[in-house]
Amino acid sequence: MRHALVPRVALVCATMLANGVILGDAPEALRLLAGLALLFVLPGLPWLWGLNWLGTQDGIERIVLLGGLSCALASVALLAAVYWPQPLDLIQVLIALDAVTLGGLVFSTLNQNGTSTRWHWPRGATLASLLAILIMAIYLRWYTLGYGEFHEDEIENMALAVRAMKGEEYAPFLDSKGPIHWLIPAAVWLTHGWINEGLARAPFAICSTLTVLAVFALGRRMAGAGAGLIGAALVAVNGLLIAYARHVENPSIIVLWAVLAAWCAWRFYESRDMPGRDAGVLLIAGWGLLGVGLIAHPNMILYVPPFIGMVGLTIWRRRSLWQRVRTTMLIGGVLFLMLAAAFYVPFVRDPYFPRVIEYFSTERVGNALLYNRAADLLEQESEYSSRFYTPWVVFFSAVALFGALRQVGRAGPWLATLAGVGVVTTLLWPTLWEWGTFNMALLPYALLIGTVAFSNRVMFHTRSLALWFGVPYLALTFMARDAATHIRNVHPFWMLLAGLGFLTTWAWLRGPWGRVLRLALVVVFGLCFGAILFYEHLQYLATVADYWRAEANARYADFSLYRLVYGGLPRPRKLVSNPRLSGWKVVGVLYAQGELRGDFRTIKESFAVPIWYTFQTPRSCFEDPQNYFVAMGARGLPEAFYQLPRQSYRLSRIVLVDDQPRLFMWERDATMPDDPLTYRLDDYRALYDRMATPARYTRESYGQYPLHITWGDRLLLRGYDISTARLQAGERLELALHWQALAPMNVRYRAFVHVEGDRIWGQHDDDPVCRLRTDEWRPPQAGVGQFRVSLDPNTPPGRYPVLVGVYDPETGERLEARDEHGRSLGSAVELTTIIVE
Numbered sequence: 136m137r138h139a140l141v142p143r144v145a146l147v148c149a150t151m152l153a154n155g156v157i158l159g160d161a162p163e164a165l166r167l168l169a170g171l172a173l174l175f176v177l178p179g180l181p182w183l184w185g186l187n188w189l190g191t192q193d194g195i196e197r198i199v200l201l202g203g204l205s206c207a208l209a210s211v212a213l214l215a216a217v218y219w220p221q222p223l224d225l226i227q228v229l230i231a232l233d234a235v236t237l238g239g240l241v242f243s244t245l246n247q248n249g250t251s252t253r254w255h256w257p258r259g260a261t262l263a264s265l266l267a268i269l270i271m272a273i274y275l276r277w278y279t280l281g282y283g284e285f286h287e288d289e290i291e292n293m294a295l296a297v298r299a300m301k302g303e304e305y306a307p308f309l310d311s312k313g314p315i316h317w318l319i320p321a322a323v324w325l326t327h328g329w330i331n332e333g334l335a336r337a338p339f340a341i342c343s344t345l346t347v348l349a350v351f352a353l354g355r356r357m358a359g360a361g362a363g364l365i366g367a368a369l370v371a372v373n374g375l376l377i378a379y380a381r382h383v384e385n386p387s388i389i390v391l392w393a394v395l396a397a398w399c400a401w402r403f404y405e406s407r408d409m410p411g412r413d414a415g416v417l418l419i420a421g422w423g424l425l426g427v428g429l430i431a432h433p434n435m436i437l438y439v440p441p442f443i444g445m446v447g448l449t450i451w452r453r454r455s456l457w458q459r460v461r462t463t464m465l466i467g468g469v470l471f472l473m474l475a476a477a478f479y480v481p482f483v484r485d486p487y488f489p490r491v492i493e494y495f496s497t498e499r500v501g502n503a504l505l506y507n508r509a510a511d512l513l514e515q516e517s518e519y520s521s522r523f524y525t526p527w528v529v530f531f532s533a534v535a536l537f538g539a540l541r542q543v544g545r546a547g548p549w550l551a552t553l554a555g556v557g558v559v560t561t562l563l564w565p566t567l568w569e570w571g572t573f574n575m576a577l578l579p580y581a582l583l584i585g586t587v588a589f590s591n592r593v594m595f596h597t598r599s600l601a602l603w604f605g606v607p608y609l610a611l612t613f614m615a616r617d618a619a620t621h622i623r624n625v626h627p628f629w630m631l632l633a634g635l636g637f638l639t640t641w642a643w644l645r646g647p648w649g650r651v652l653r654l655a656l657v658v659v660f661g662l663c664f665g666a667i668l669f670y671e672h673l674q675y676l677a678t679v680a681d682y683w684r685a686e687a688n689a690r691y692a693d694f695s696l697y698r699l700v701y702g703g704l705p706r707p708r709k710l711v712s713n714p715r716l717s718g719w720k721v722v723g724v725l726y727a728q729g730e731l732r733g734d735f736r737t738i739k740e741s742f743a744v745p746i747w748y749t750f751q752t753p754r755s756c757f758e759d760p761q762n763y764f765v766a767m768g769a770r771g772l773p774e775a776f777y778q779l780p781r782q783s784y785r786l787s788r789i790v791l792v793d794d795q796p797r798l799f800m801w802e803r804d805a806t807m808p809d810d811p812l813t814y815r816l817d818d819y820r821a822l823y824d825r826m827a828t829p830a831r832y833t834r835e836s837y838g839q840y841p842l843h844i845t846w847g848d849r850l851l852l853r854g855y856d857i858s859t860a861r862l863q864a865g866e867r868l869e870l871a872l873h874w875q876a877l878a879p880m881n882v883r884y885r886a887f888v889h890v891e892g893d894r895i896w897g898q899h900d901d902d903p904v905c906r907l908r909t910d911e912w913r914p915p916q917a918g919v920g921q922f923r924v925s926l927d928p929n930t931p932p933g934r935y936p937v938l939v940g941v942y943d944p945e946t947g948e949r950l951e952a953r954d955e956h957g958r959s960l961g962s963a964v965e966l967t968t969i970i971v972e
Contacts, residue, residue, distance in 0.1 A: 139247055143181070143240060150177055150236055154229055157326045167334070170326030173232045174319065175341060178212070179205030181239030185246040189420060190402065190413040194254040195265075199349045203395045204420075206319070206342065206388065207427040208235045213318040214307070214430065214477065222302035222833070225325040232322070261360045265351060268364065271668075272347040272371035276340045276380040279676050281333020283714030284748070287741040289383040293335060294747065296321035300833045305913055308485035311494050313478050315431040316385035324829060331824040335383050343380030343387040346627065347371045349394040354631045356401055357596035358638070365634035366627070369528060372667050373630065374519030375623040377675055378712040385431045386623050392428040393438045394627045396421045397603050400445040403460075404595065407453045414456070415463025418446065422467030426474030433495075434624055437610050439471075441602040444588070448598065486879075486913075501616025507569075507576035508612050510562050512622045518705050519620075521670035523663040531636030532604075532629055538639050539587045539597045554583040577613040584609065597635065604628035620711060670701060679716045680793045683707055683769045707769040717766035718790030718798040718816040719748035720823035725788075725814075726752060727826055731800070733761025734921065739773045740766050748823075750831055756905035756921040763801040772799075788812045836919060838873045844964055846941040847950035850884070850903065851875040852964075853917070857937075861970045865928035868969060872920045872939065874903045876912035882943050884909045884950070888922040889938040890969065896935065897924040903941065930971050938963040 153169040155161075161169075179201050183189070188197055209232055216231035217223050257265055285293065291310075296317045299306040307314035319338045324330040350370045354363030370376060379386040399421030406414040421442055428435035446464070450456050482488060496502065516525045540551040557579025560567050568576040584605030588598050608625045611618035644652045673685055686704040689697035697704055708715055717740075725731040726749045734755035737745050742754045745764055755761075763784055765776050776799070779786075785805045790798035791813060800811075838854030845851050851874065858869035870888055883902070890897040902908060904918035924937075940963040942949040949962035 142184070143244065146177065146181055146236070146240060150233060153177065154233065157225070157229065163327065166327050167323075170323055171337070171341070173229075173236075173326065174209045174322060174338065175202050175205045177205065177236045178208040178232060178239065179203075181236065181243040182208065185239065185243035185248075186416055186420065187248050187413070189399070189417060190406065192253055192255050193352065194256045195348050196352045196398070197254060199345050199352055199391075199395065202341065202345045203349070203391050203424070206338075207392060207424055208239070209322070210315045210318065210388075210427055210430070211235065211474070211477075213322055214314065217299050217307055217314060217318060218304075220304060223296075223299040223321065223325075224829075228322050228325050257360070261364065264364050265348075265367070268351075268368045268371050269344075269347060271368075272344055275372065275377050275668075275671060275675070276343050279714075280336055280340060280381055281331055282678070283332065283712075283716050284719060284744070285332055285335075286382070286711070286715060287743050289332075289335070290743045290747045292317040292383050293320065293330075294743070296324065297751065297829075297832045300325075300829055301835075302915060303913070305485060305487070307478070308482050308487050311491045312385065312432045313430040313482075315388065315427075316383065319388075320383055329825050329828045331820075331827060336381055339382065339384070339387040340380045342391045343376055346376070346387065346391045346394060349391060349398065350627045350631060353394055353398045353401065353627075354634055356398070356405070357599065357631070358635055361638050362631060362634040365637050366631035369630035369633055370627055372520070372524070372664070372671065373623075373626055374521070374524070374671055374674065374710075375516070375620055376626055377671060378519060378710060379620075379623060381675060381712040384711075386620075389428045389431050389435050390624060390627060392424045392431075393435070393603075393624065396424045396428075396438060396442055397445075397599070397628070399424070400442050400449075401596075401599065403446060404449045404599075407449055407456050415460045418460060418463050419467040419470060421446075422471040423474065426471040429471075429475045430478045434607075434621055437607040437624060438603070440606045441599075444602045444606075445599050448595070499615055499617055499619075503572070503574070503616065505574045505577055505613050506616055507561055507565050507574050508615070508618060509558075509576065509580075510565065512612060512618065513562070515620070515622070519674075519710060521667050522702055523666045523670075527660070527663065528629065528633045531633040531640065534636030534639050535597065535632045536583055536587055536601065536636075538636070539590075539593045539601070540583075542592045542594070543586060543590045544592060550582065550586055554579045554586075558583070574613075577609060580605075580609060580613070597632075600628050600632050600635070604632055666700060674705075674710065675712050675714070677714075678793050679707070679714050679797075680795055682713065686769065716792050716797070716816075717744075718792045718814075719745060719766075721790045721798070721814045721816055721819045722764060722800070723748045723750060724819045724823050724826065726750070727831075731762065733802075735762035735764055736760045738763065738765045738775045739768060740764075750826070750834075753919050756901070757923065759803065761803050765799045765801070767797050767799070786811045788814060791815045835917065836873055838871060840967070842966075843955040844960065845877060845953050846884075849876070849878050849880050849950065850909070850941060851877050852939065855939075855966055857967060859969075860967065861972060862926060864926055864930040864932075864971055866926055868897065868924040868926065868937070870922045870924070870937070870966075872903065872922060873917070874920060875917040876909075876914040878914055880909045880912060882910060882945070884941050885944045886920065886922075886939065886941050887963075888924050889940075889963070890924055890926060890930075890935050891938055892931075892933065892935050896930045896971075897926040899924045926971065932971050934968050934970055936965045937967050937969060939966050940964065 153172050156165050156169040212231035212235040216227040219227055295306050320335040323334055347367050347370050351363040351367035354366040399417045403414050403417045425439055513525055537551045540547040561576040568574055584601050587593055587601040604625050611622050673682060685697055686707055689695050689704045736755045763779055779801050784801040784803050787802045787805050788800035789796050789811050838856045841854040842852050853873040853875055856871040885900050886903040887900045889895050899922045904920040907918055940949050952960040952964045954960055
């Protein structure tokens, strides 16, 4: 009893210490470690004690299970926290993470089963090889992780975290997938106190690093250490998995959970003849991982058939096993459905859901029944990992699958020939498979994978990998209009198949010539590995300047080693996680310090980027803002850059990135020195990062002059800004109105701003917030609308009221305005008065 009590007391103390470090004024590094421990260590530890570590004493497996299960449990806890009807904050996050940890402690106390404290580790060459692979994986995933600025889709994810922190309870449903990919970095943000690119991406790099170990663990159990090492090495250098390890998105998480679910299914197969409850517990764990993964992304559903298939094949081989596990199979299935329902039931009922359906039906799945994206996906694989990677993986996985057909029997060679010819024709002559409106390129792949997976004569580990690789691959390649980078879901199992194929090829090379060929294979494989590593270092880890120079050399030089070796390089910013760095943090600091003022627009840049880096400052509603920010691209500056001086703009500031001019700031009618001011990004990084707190990003804007005026109980005017109260006739009055939605609206209302006397001397009608229709607002969503009222040149001198109102443009009916006490203010409210001189 005392032996079991000590670790539980230690866990409680560790949880309390982590909370104390986060809530206290502890050093930043300790806060970061405490937050990551609450996400990746503490939640899963007591549950694994209660589950007897799912029957394993292997140290590698325990590390992966601890990280993966902790992340899954933390994700469920964070989902519960964001559902709580108030803004997501630090206290909610800590309560949720503590609750799931202490719940596991209670579970483990009630299920004490003599958990072994011994951890077994690989030895000798296996351990040395695994450490080398792990070091390589860590380097490719962690080096310069925070160098590049957020990409647009990363910003969209981080912005959803901000909306949840502002109290927009529908934030989890404003995407085509679940909220886990932004809830986890949001937890890091809240526990650490501020955020930057490296901190936001760290959880995904952790999951991707654990995936390398998980693939080794699964491969070793299935086919020995050799297959596990080769599969792990191929995963470690896979470009798609590296890219998403360095990106605020969910693939790294769901791929880890998928491998762990496959590990649970394989352990269930291994435990089929063992007494006890381990087999059933493995099923529950596997179903749970799939359920949490489905919350993260709908793609996780593609792993459910392989899981069911693998478990079903195991039970079919040992039909008496069904009596032992049917209850736990039912419990696991119910757990899966409950986890999925926790997100998808409210998601389906949310008004945003029809847009998600439209997105998947038009952009992803499409309207046709079948497609053929096999060649496109192979080309994409080469772009992400270089052309030295894909042929090896295709060849060795083909060896594994076609070699397995030899075990089928007499029909095996014929089936292999038929499937092989079919696969080749789908790649080289794809039109042969287009039969009217049907594309039947699926058939040879389905024949190959189906025969291997369901033949009793094929080794069970090959059948299992064929299922885990084949089902997602067939769905994404032949049933999706544009799978894009989603093909990464098959990579762990594809790489393990390639590992099997490599070992099979190695075994074939016997005798004197076989030894020579083995040596040649090692040399060629080593050279290709080196070329792959250099390519991926350049693609994901190098500076922007270095990659731009290399890509330009590959594209334009008369003789280019890059073109000779790699056949060219992808254009900058084409691939996920190819670094983007323009120096936007300098702009954010200058705005925060008041050195930059006024509205802005950009040229040839997604509006999400400057909005994020100026702490949610909305871009201008007009084409002639106070500021224009222009970032230099790989091909130079856009043509519009050179037109700005003709529009009364003056170059006022330049940002240097890697000691090169990269971001140019223009101001309208600026009175600046002749030479623009110069700023080095490196001098502002740390300052900006520490400004990037949740409080700053969620700060509500009420303007210079706060108000509380409601229109029809639908809209709240919270305040306004005004450029000046004294104007000349013919000049322009500029106003910014700060609005908030109070209730859903099914009318696209318009707002008006009038300067009135005996008649209207100037007016501007527009959406209350430009580019945001009121019938798309959801309470408590807020925004700022810019209004420009050009005064009539004949306006007589005098004092004039500035009136604001809201109306239905279809009927012309105005909404009634009321003050904070509910008193009627009529249909037009006087904000202020101006003097025309």
